[in-house]
Amino acid sequence: MSPAAAAAIALAPLVAWRIVRTALACLGNRSPAATQAALRHFSPAQLDAGRMHTRAYLIPDLLRTLLALALLWTLIFHSLAGRMESAAESLFAGLPLQAACFLVIYIGLHVVIFAPLEVYSGYVLGRRLGTLKQTFPQWLAFQAKGIAVNFLLTWAVLCMFLFLVRTFTCCWWVIAAAALTLLAAVLIFLQPIVLAPIFYRFTRLHESPLRNRLLDLCRKAGVEARDVFVQHESKTSTHSNAYFTGIAHSRRIVLFDNLLNSHSPEEIAVIVTHEAGHWSHGHIFIGIILSAVSIFAGSFGLNYLFGVPGVEKFFGTSMGRLSALPVITLLAMAASAFAGPFVSALSRKFERQADATALKITGDPDAFISAQVRLVCDNNIDVLPHPLLVRLCASHPTALQRIRFAIESAEKKEE
Ligand SMILES: [Zn+2]
Numbered sequence: 001m002s003p004a005a006a007a008a009i010a011l012a013p014l015v016a017w018r019i020v021r022t023a024l025a026c027l028g029n030r031s032p033a034a035t036q037a038a039l040r041h042f043s044p045a046q047l048d049a050g051r052m053h054t055r056a057y058l059i060p061d062l063l064r065t066l067l068a069l070a071l072l073w074t075l076i077f078h079s080l081a082g083r084m085e086s087a088a089e090s091l092f093a094g095l096p097l098q099a100a101c102f103l104v105i106y107i108g109l110h111v112v113i114f115a116p117l118e119v120y121s122g123y124v125l126g127r128r129l130g131t132l133k134q135t136f137p138q139w140l141a142f143q144a145k146g147i148a149v150n151f152l153l154t155w156a157v158l159c160m161f162l163f164l165v166r167t168f169t170c171c172w173w174v175i176a177a178a179a180l181t182l183l184a185a186v187l188i189f190l191q192p193i194v195l196a197p198i199f200y201r202f203t204r205l206h207e208s209p210l211r212n213r214l215l216d217l218c219r220k221a222g223v224e225a226r227d228v229f230v231q232h233e234s235k236t237s238t239h240s241n242a243y244f245t246g247i248a249h250s251r252r253i254v255l256f257d258n259l260l261n262s263h264s265p266e267e268i269a270v271i272v273t274h275e276a277g278h279w280s281h282g283h284i285f286i287g288i289i290l291s292a293v294s295i296f297a298g299s300f301g302l303n304y305l306f307g308v309p310g311v312e313k314f315f316g317t318s319m320g321r322l323s324a325l326p327v328i329t330l331l332a333m334a335a336s337a338f339a340g341p342f343v344s345a346l347s348r349k350f351e352r353q354a355d356a357t358a359l360k361i362t363g364d365p366d367a368f369i370s371a372q373v374r375l376v377c378d379n380n381i382d383v384l385p386h387p388l389l390v391r392l393c394a395s396h397p398t399a400l401q402r403i404r405f406a407i408e409s410a411e412k413k414e415e
Pocket residue numbers: 274275278351354
């Protein structure tokens with residue numbers, strides 16, 4: 001059997017799982033009891049809007065994954081990546097220029113192939129559903145910035161990775177994993193002060209009772225937030241959110257202006273305390289440690305795999321070459337699909353802990369519940385997703401589970 005055919009068979013479960021996921025998302029939770037429970041907090045129109053919005057993106061998302069797998073498969077098993085590598089090496093001397101040339105072709109190929117899908121799901125659907133505020137030229141400029149940042153970051157990582165693999169042939173995986181972990185920490189630090197401002201305008205939340213209240217609540221949760229910033233999201237979309245970002249001196253609370261415009265101070269307080277709960281429970285630190293562990297495990301796995309006789313021939317490349325990039329991307333996609341259910345179960349556990357902190361510190365279950373309802377409406381979330389999909393893929397408990405948790409916490413407190 002040819003490597004191309006063997007790889008296609010190996011990828012079949014990944015494709016099948018992706019199709020099953022789409023079917024489950026389309027099906028949703030049809031249980032009459034769940035619908036009755038949802039109707040206690042949401043109107044039929046709100047339930048329909050979340051469901052319709054989720055369904056609109058299902059087929060484009062499925063096509064995006066299938067197209068990505070097909071492209072990687074073609075790049076690897078039909079020697080396209082090898083030919084791109086030869087072109088880069090014949091045109092330029094030195095790793096930085098060769099890597100830049102290879103990436104221009106690699107990312108350019110992605111941009112051209114995915115363009116119709118991205119325009120449809122990113123722009124047309126967003127405008128049709130009323131969630132996107134950008135005009136087409138603004139949307140194009142936003143995408144162009146994303147592609148440019150992606151190019152620069154991928155180029156830096158690729159150059160560093162290949163340099164280390166070529167220099168430290170026997171123990172490259174330890175040094176490369178350590179360097180990538182360090183780079184990831186630097187990027188987390190730079191995210192709020194360098195990367196995010198490329199895409200959005202940020203301003204400090206002016207001195208106000210709300211600002212003082214939010215900083216006070218964070219202190220009560222055991223988190224010293226340095227500042228509160230407003231992300232001017234309303235120029236881009238109708239989404240509302242709040243998050244903690246950065247580490248050390250760059251750490252800050254960020255609120256979407258849509259959140260400030262549409263939520264009450266009590267609802268904003270409960271949302272921000274939830275985010276502070278993630279810090280006080282050490283979720284951010286655990287996340288960084290887990291990322292480092294996965295980087296080390298991935299590097300070790302690649303080193304081990306490419307040491308097995310016949311593997312280099314199977315993929316038509318070796319670790320120190322530019323053409324290894326699509327192989328690493330494909331293996332990372334397979335590994336993340338496998339790890340997905342474990343990661344999402346851990347994430348849901350963290351979310352429940354942060355919810356408990358928010359409820360305990362604010363002591364305001366009513367604001368917690370109304371914030372959940374408003375967040376669902378602002379972000380067009382499906383209130384009734386399929387239970388199996390929630391168990392295997394959801395990063396957060398459903399809105400109904402969180403509302404039930406708030407009601408039970410209040411009842412326990414009264415007892
Ligand atoms: Zn959270």
